[in-house]
Ligand SMILES: Nc1nc2c(ncn2[C@@H]2O[C@H](COP(=O)(O)OP(=O)(O)OP(=O)(O)O)[C@@H](O)[C@H]2O)c(=O)[nH]1
């Protein structure tokens with residue numbers, strides 16, 4: 579998302595058609611450089627990075643970042659390409675709901691925690707359900723804006739599975755709003771991306787919303 583009044587920056591990540599894939603950066607800093615940056619932040623916050631409790635912290639933070647941002651190395655297309663056709667003509671809605679979502683606000687580099695609900699209407703191919711959760715993670719474990727995250731998940735399922743429709747809803751709390759800034763805990767941002775039958779057929783959309791239930795704030799932050 580480009581905020582009004584700010585200059586546009588090139589999007590991060592490899593692209594294929596409409597899909598944003600992993601990172602293709604070749605100018606990635608070294609681990610030592612990343613650890614030095616954490617040390618600078620510790621100093622800047624006012625602490626002593628050489629005291630015993632902080633001595634190993636830069637290394638820990640960089641290892642944590644490898645986990646938090648594993649999505650840049652993930653390949654959602656490969657995940658979704660593992661499909662099977664032998665499902666006895668099953669053509670009803672498939673919904674994976676309440677998928678734990680852990681993402682990171684690209685403005686403040688703090689967590690976005692919530693739930694994703696993913697549904698699709700298969701045409702010929704169905705995908706293993708864990709792959710839907712993996713695709714959520716592949717896009718969530720990056721610096722994100724929730725609207726973009728929601729669209730990337732739906733677009734990847736549409737492009738690879740070519741189903742009759744795709745629906746993605748994300749409800750999440752942004753720590754940039756709960757622990758800083760406006761300080762509003764208990765607020766959930768709800769975003770959705772409806773494609774194909776979910777966009778054009780009100781009954782399909784309603785069925786999905788009924789299965790998913792009303793967006794709530796029953797997730798830990
Ligand atoms: N639409 C949208 N906005 C987001 C998301 N994550 C963070 N934001 C908002 O992005 C905006 C960034 O605004 P800025 O004015 O540049 O940053 P800021 O001065 O830190 O703003 P405050 O958070 O209001 O203190 C804030 O209003 C955030 O709440 C998101 O996923 N979607």
Ligand SMILES: [Zn+2]
Nearest residue numbers: 683685686754
């Ligand atoms: Zn934020």
